[in-house]
Amino acid sequence: MNRYAVRIGSVLALALSVGLGLSAVANAAENAPYAYDGKRVVFETLLHTIGGPAVSADDPGLRQLVRNAGGSVTWDADNQYVLVTFPGPTVISFAIGDAHYLIGSVSHPAAFAPFVRDGHAFVPLNDVLRALRLPAFSPDPAGGAPATSAPVPVPVSTADVAPAPTPPPFATPMPSPQPDQLAQVTGVDVQAQPGSVTIRVGIAGNGAYEWHRLRAPDNRWWIDVHTAHLATAAIDQNGGALVSSVRVRQQPADTVRIALSMPASEQVDVSPGNDGITIVVSSQIVEAAVRGSGTFGSIVTANASPLASPGASPAARYVPMNPHLIVIDPGHGGSDPGAVRGGLLEKSLTLDIAKRVRDILAARGWQVVMTRTDDRDVFAANDSAHDELQARDDVANSRGARLLVSIHVNSYVNSGPHGVATYYYKAGDLTLAQSVSRRIASELGINNNGVIKDKLYVVNHALMPAALVETAYISNPDDFALLQSGSWRQKIAQAIADGIVDYTESN
């Protein structure tokens, strides 16, 4: 009896869902005025969905609103995403079918997944407004916009949309870029080596870029350089065996697109620099995300000089070249097993946990690079501790990563000590370590030894905020049992990833 009831309930729920889903896109578009800060725009393509108001990326009212804030809107039908770009540089990115959107590289829940109707991409209007620090759209006259006469099947209020995200990046509207403020893409240099291709894109000026990888079996990549002008004629080059073609074109909305076509599914590493972007295509590169973004140009402050004594001055502030890149360092590896007990090797445990952290962060839209992805020394087998540890720092330092987290397993001469500890050294590391430690304390039922200042090489020589997590004591029987559990390793990976994201949202 109960079984039939469940089935009937399921059918009814399905029918209701389908009905609501259809209603989400079946309503006729309407003109809807929206007033804010003494300005007024009219959305001409507004739809009411069960998740809230949707507006086309091509809507004149939306484009005017974004333009008033100094930005532009791009709908890329080929790649199925919508970008709202500001010269800050900051990019708001919506992907069709994805119920999350990115501000920079930070993922936020969207009111609903953007969808395509009649060739036009519709995005959650209130998420765009929230990112711009504008009041939510409401058909209620008290909500900031005059009422319309069109019927509204599902009332929309701010309570219907996604939970409030972290404070948006824009405190005040930014001015529109002037032509002489556009970055100039000056050329492309393609160098093919055995097993890899390096493509250097020369760019004069500062700006932001966004990259996107089409899912297999399509092996194309796009790197869009925003608020940029192509200073040369369109470029078509052959990149050798790994890259069939490199094409550079000026796109509308002050965007220059670098398109790579590859005969096979290769991995691509996009690194910003002071004079442009370097793209390396190699099957050896680990890049889990399918899209990401970054900034280029002379945006690294003098205080972030590699020669500066790390931690010497609390006032020194590191500005990452790629604020969307996180580097995860699995401790030990290759010829260095780390701590060992009962056949369990520290180097294997750290690699396993690090991969889990990487996957969690990549799923949330971050670019993640690991210092190693298999059982190897990062510098060379049987190398010195200095060379090995510096090589790990170099992975993060050379890429201008936002932060580095090293993962280890602790050990002691007896079985007494147990639990997790998060280490920091430089003044800029403390907040990161605290964020990670807080998550460990709240998400894991394990003794948390808190944050500890310690002069650990890999933390000290990272130019960016860094922390080292000693996940548990392999020398303690209870911790040893936890380390053997895949589900526990997933839990601590989740806590570390959550702590990293917490940090990025407030720093």
Place this chain on the structure above:
Amino acid sequence: MRNSRIFFLLALLIAVAAIAWYISSHRASPGQVTIYYSKVDAQSEIPWTISSRAQQPGESAAAYAQYLALYAASQAVTGPPADVTAIRFPAGTRVLSASVDGTTATVDLSLEVNHPGGGALNESGEFKALIWTLTALPGIDRVAVRVAGSKVATLNGGSFELDEPLRRSDW
């Protein structure tokens, strides 16, 4: 004749007493040094005091400072009595030499300190105790560590950095 003997013995007694007084008045009194050890949380340093010899007559200040550094470092590496729970250097670790140059003490440890498999807790606690101990000596504010005569970046276990002199503010 008899009076002169008594006088001579009395004079001899006075001379012996004077010499004894002179020697005793110039003998150094025993000194004290403070040794630290780390509790197993590596967050707490516990001091205890032991006696040491004082500067000897004719001993230069530099030589005495070197003696104190070697003595204090050796005590810190040996650690507290066995019944005290503390983070300890790996068994067999010895202080091969210690010297003082200006405000920097340099301590050379034997290879046993590079015990594989040690973690951050071990290394942090070991060196914290050593640096706390040596910087408690007059005029010393940092400590350079060598292993078997060589400068090393880190040990094998916890990657605690040793290639630059350590100060208390490093913790």
